[in-house]
Amino acid sequence: MVDWWLEVSVPVENEAAEAVADVLSRYAYRGVVIEAGPEGWNAGPVVVKAYLPADDQLRANKRRIEEALWHLGQIRPVSAPTFRSVAEADWAKAWKERLNVLHVGRHIVIRPSWRDYTPTPGDIVIRLDPGMAFGTGLHPTTQMCLVALEEMIYPGAEVLDMGTGSGILAIAAAKLGAGQVLAVDNDPIAVGTARGNVMINGVQETVSVVRGSLAEVSGSYDLVVVNILSKVIVEMMGEGLATRVRPDGVLIAAGILADQGAEVVTAMERRGLALVEQRQRGDWVCLVAKQGYFSG
Template sequence: GGAVVLTEFNEEFGEVGGVVTVRTYLPISREGLETRRRLEEGLWHLSQIYPLPPPRFRQLTEEDWASAWKKHYRVLRAGRRLVIKPSWQEYTPRPEDVVIELDPGMAFGTGVHPTTRMCLAALEDHLRPGMRVLDLGTGSGILAIAAAKLGAGSVLALDVDPVAVRVARDNVLTNGVEGIVAVRQGSLAEARGRFDLVLANILARVIVELAERGLADRLRMGGLLVAAGIIEDQEEGVRRALQARGMAVVERRRERDWVTLIAARRPGF
């Protein structure tokens, strides 16, 4: 286990372009120490080609780890109506705002990343009242909560990570949508029946694997898949996998190097 944070130029927050910093969080274990050794070795070789400062390491307490990201996280408007509000900040909503109060903790999904923003915008455009929604890789639960607040009839939010499941359940309760959103540990195999809308903000490789394992079968005829977490140079592979398994891409969104594909289940599959 572990995590990586890429700190880079963020025009939205008024930052100035410059040095890119990669922060990685490793467990204190034999595997973590071995990963550290390999990182140091690889960076040393890279520094022979391009001047790099030596990596810095420090041990974090769980409290440090859980709160280190908070100083970079603030109220964020996503799309036309959705507003993501950190649980520790104040915000006075406009009449039309749909506010999601979020404490992502150690789970992915703050609304800051382009993939999450594009998914939220897709929800605003394509979700209709009463829809049955499946959120694969729910992370913090941000997309599932947004779907519920935008009018979904029911949402099944799945994640293989038990930490994400705990965080998502807490956020669902905070937002008062526990009657609409069910959070469970698992992946596609745990989803029963068919859905009007499937959200998969994961990775290109995982989306391909899900397509091969029958993702199209989880969509009602005419239902939509929102597939995100796709780096642009991996897009063609995802398109081929979806097409081969009964889905047709009907819309493409792009932000920076990230692509979101919206696909519909084809007749006959």
Template structure:
């Protein structure tokens, strides 16, 4: 089976989260898994790029089966992009390419290279070599079709807070685990037990493979489930890197999985939606401890006082 690669390069306007808005446009026409290219993410210092050239364009790329319906999908996406441009001022350019099935992996692997998440954590694809310096921890990731390579600001913000707030023996729940990168980071930071849940079976399969790749012990696992199904057990740390609207819904049921001293780390939150999440935290018995912004995104850390 061949694939149609649809690549949308863009010039953002102001502080608008163009990558998220474009990803929403892809999702609206049935392309749920996309890759995001952010050329301002610097590779690890000292990394030898070989023949690789850093991409200079901001882009969102998705793939669809070549099954006779791809032209309709492309047209629908182009119409949504025209509407998005008229409303937001984001300038987009669409290019396409036919990708034989045998070239699928190589078509997106080319832009995934080792990068620093924090001063301590380096994320690297499984097909690249990297030798850590003293004090560095390496997360090997094969994202497959699941989002979460570590290059998005929300992932980096979450890893920073996981590293800061995970003590030896911490138990962790990762809601919407994706590639499992946050669960791996928690394990390497000293957590003793963890569970990743996701309602996408492809993500669950990918996350399980990434746990194994990093030698994470059997006390860490992943399930195809949602938060509400996780009853009867409270975790010391709950992490959710999802959209603000989902975070607001999540907080209504989060008492099922926390105790009075638990911490929650929430990201995927646009800066302008921070007040909405902060209000919901207060309504559901959480005290906001800290928040940090990168580009247009927030991470919030709250304590479960009164839950």
């Protein structure tokens, strides 16, 4: 059990955020988050953050990050990273102060487990304790995925959630009527957090949370959702993500900066997926694609 983490923060302009996130993701196995700056998502810099476990690789990984960001800074403006130690308990406390009850879409309500909320008729309430896993519902990409799920889930649908994080999207799919949901993450902390959230939401009969990667996922699904980074989504396309989408099935892909969308669309189309909708919130896009189309 890791008692504390090294938080890495890099303020950058929007167009450099994904490149910085790619660097950090090589060393932060539990993921990277991109947060809005004080002026919001559409103006000013964003902050790319990652958390490194305090293990025997910490010193070396810190040095590698500093070197990689220095090299990236020769190509485009990148600020020097800042580092601070964060105890797991302090991290959780900071999130608890920040998170409030959040309404998303027509009926979805995200209720942090420590907040009180009285549901109104029609509410679909998701109790959430993010722990050390990403996926709180605050980020525009998560909200766009939730809205897309609300519109596209139908009773009995089989769903795959790749990179589940806190489990928020998998839980939403179950509460919206999915028959079976497979939630996958390669981070053991995320897997533990997601399993806990599945239990407190009472959807353990519908949602299975497993540690693994796309290569270990068999079969195909009516709906696949992946909310990661565009580079990872493109890589997953090369690893067979499209084959996990059934004929006439849907792929919801997010975590994509607007200027990276075309690359993801090209990767989708090369593997038989047709883009049917692109949604945008600030500098982030959510792509909705369907199976059944092939471009040579």
